[in-house]
Amino acid sequence: MPASASIDAASDGATSSPSGLPPDTALVLVNLGTPDAPTPAGVRRYLAEFLGDRRVVSLPRWLWLPLLHLVVLPLRSKVVAKKYASIWMGGEDGGSPLAVYTRRLAWAVQNELPQLRVIDAMRYGSPSLASRLRQLHQAGVRRALVLPLYPQYSTTTTASVDDVLARERALPTRLVENYHLDDGWLDAVADSIRAHRAQVGAGEHLLFSFHGLPQRLIDEGDPYQRHCEAGARAIARRLDLAEEEWSLSYQSRFGRDKWLEPSTQQTLHALAARGVRNVDVVAPGFAVDCIETLEEVAMMLAEEFATLGGTLRYIPCLNDSRPHARALAGIARHELHNWI
Ligand SMILES: C=CC1=C(C)c2cc3[nH]c(cc4nc(cc5[nH]c(cc1n2)c(C)c5CCC(=O)O)C(CCC(=O)O)=C4C)c(C)c3C=C
Numbered sequence: 001m002p003a004s005a006s007i008d009a010a011s012d013g014a015t016s017s018p019s020g021l022p023p024d025t026a027l028v029l030v031n032l033g034t035p036d037a038p039t040p041a042g043v044r045r046y047l048a049e050f051l052g053d054r055r056v057v058s059l060p061r062w063l064w065l066p067l068l069h070l071v072v073l074p075l076r077s078k079v080v081a082k083k084y085a086s087i088w089m090g091g092e093d094g095g096s097p098l099a100v101y102t103r104r105l106a107w108a109v110q111n112e113l114p115q116l117r118v119i120d121a122m123r124y125g126s127p128s129l130a131s132r133l134r135q136l137h138q139a140g141v142r143r144a145l146v147l148p149l150y151p152q153y154s155t156t157t158t159a160s161v162d163d164v165l166a167r168e169r170a171l172p173t174r175l176v177e178n179y180h181l182d183d184g185w186l187d188a189v190a191d192s193i194r195a196h197r198a199q200v201g202a203g204e205h206l207l208f209s210f211h212g213l214p215q216r217l218i219d220e221g222d223p224y225q226r227h228c229e230a231g232a233r234a235i236a237r238r239l240d241l242a243e244e245e246w247s248l249s250y251q252s253r254f255g256r257d258k259w260l261e262p263s264t265q266q267t268l269h270a271l272a273a274r275g276v277r278n279v280d281v282v283a284p285g286f287a288v289d290c291i292e293t294l295e296e297v298a299m300m301l302a303e304e305f306a307t308l309g310g311t312l313r314y315i316p317c318l319n320d321s322r323p324h325a326r327a328l329a330g331i332a333r334h335e336l337h338n339w340i
């Protein structure tokens with residue numbers, strides 16, 4: 001199916017409401033975005049837009065833009081393209097895992113919510129959120145609930161989606177700001193960890209690895225770290241884990257600022273030094289698997305931990321699973337109920 005399948009599917013009756021009329025409300029699942037090809041040019045296009053956003057890198061433009069285009073992009077695009085190539089999904093429905101899983105997740109949520117029109121969108125790259133909102137308006141949709149696929153709020157991610165909503169006024173929208181403490185979502189994550197442990201046996205330790213953030217943003221009031229901590233604790237509680245059986249760390253550092261600590265890499269070294277051999281790693285900040293989970297954790301950090309004598313067992317993201325679709329559908333229903 002083409003990338004725009006979910007919009008087309010909406011007009012062939014698959015999403016008509018129980019009244020038989022086309023749905024007047026849409027649910028837009030927004031993810032970060034990803035390159036459209038695992039090549040230096042594809043990665044460069046994507047990173048230029050992403051890293052050009054002031055929400056993501058807030059250095060003065062006169063300093064950052066020349067640095068980004070003349071130094072960062074030429075160097076990083078080549079290196080990162082190879083990483084994307086190592087995780088690229090093949091087949092007719094293939095592509096970058098983040099795009100493939102987000103698209104499939106939108107279809108799965110559509111199955112749970114036949115009375116709405118459910119589509120995917122990306123904050124950077126395509127299908128862009130702005131173009132999706134215009135498409136919906138043209139298709140006669142009256143309002144759109146926008147659900148960023150970031151369980152934890154951050155100014156770098158969620159607020160950046162909100163920036164687009166403030167600019168694109170094609171139709172009324174409502175933003176889901178976070179869902180890190182939603183019971184349905186917490187249950188889905190805890191169940192996925194239980195299922196993994198039932199299959200391969202429980203590791204001695206469960207590590208929650210979240211995407212990092214510059215410490216400065218936290219100091220300026222970004223609630224992201226609080227959300228990561230509260231969510232991880234709620235999941236650990238559901239699994240009846242004792243304090244020493246789990247920990248939380250931050251991965252995917254970028255740039256030279258101080259980022260949230262401890263890093264996932266440091267934590268794995270500390271666990272190895274403590275004699276922990278089997279570590280289960282879960283990444284509940286990522287709704288779907290992507291370069292940061294598949295390449296950085298499941299490949300690179302797993303290899304590094306193996307050199308320390310341990311085994312890292314990566315627990316996949318909820319991706320397009322039924323429990324994930326049900327949890328997101330529950331969040332959407334609840335938000336719509338409150339939106340009059
Ligand atoms: C889950 C929430 C995310 C936060 C918070 C976040 C902040 C953030 N990220 C960068 C820099 C990069 N992130 C990259 C990839 C990436 N980041 C997230 C999510 C969050 N980022 C996802 C889901 C992905 C994967 C995208 C994919 O295509 O699979 C990258 C690109 C890869 C690379 O070059 O290493 C960069 C760069 C910053 C600077 C930041 C906060 C300031």
Ligand SMILES: [Fe+2]
Nearest residue numbers: 032211252292
């Ligand atoms: Fe990121």
Ligand SMILES: [Fe+2]
Nearest residue numbers: 252291292296
């Ligand atoms: Fe990374």
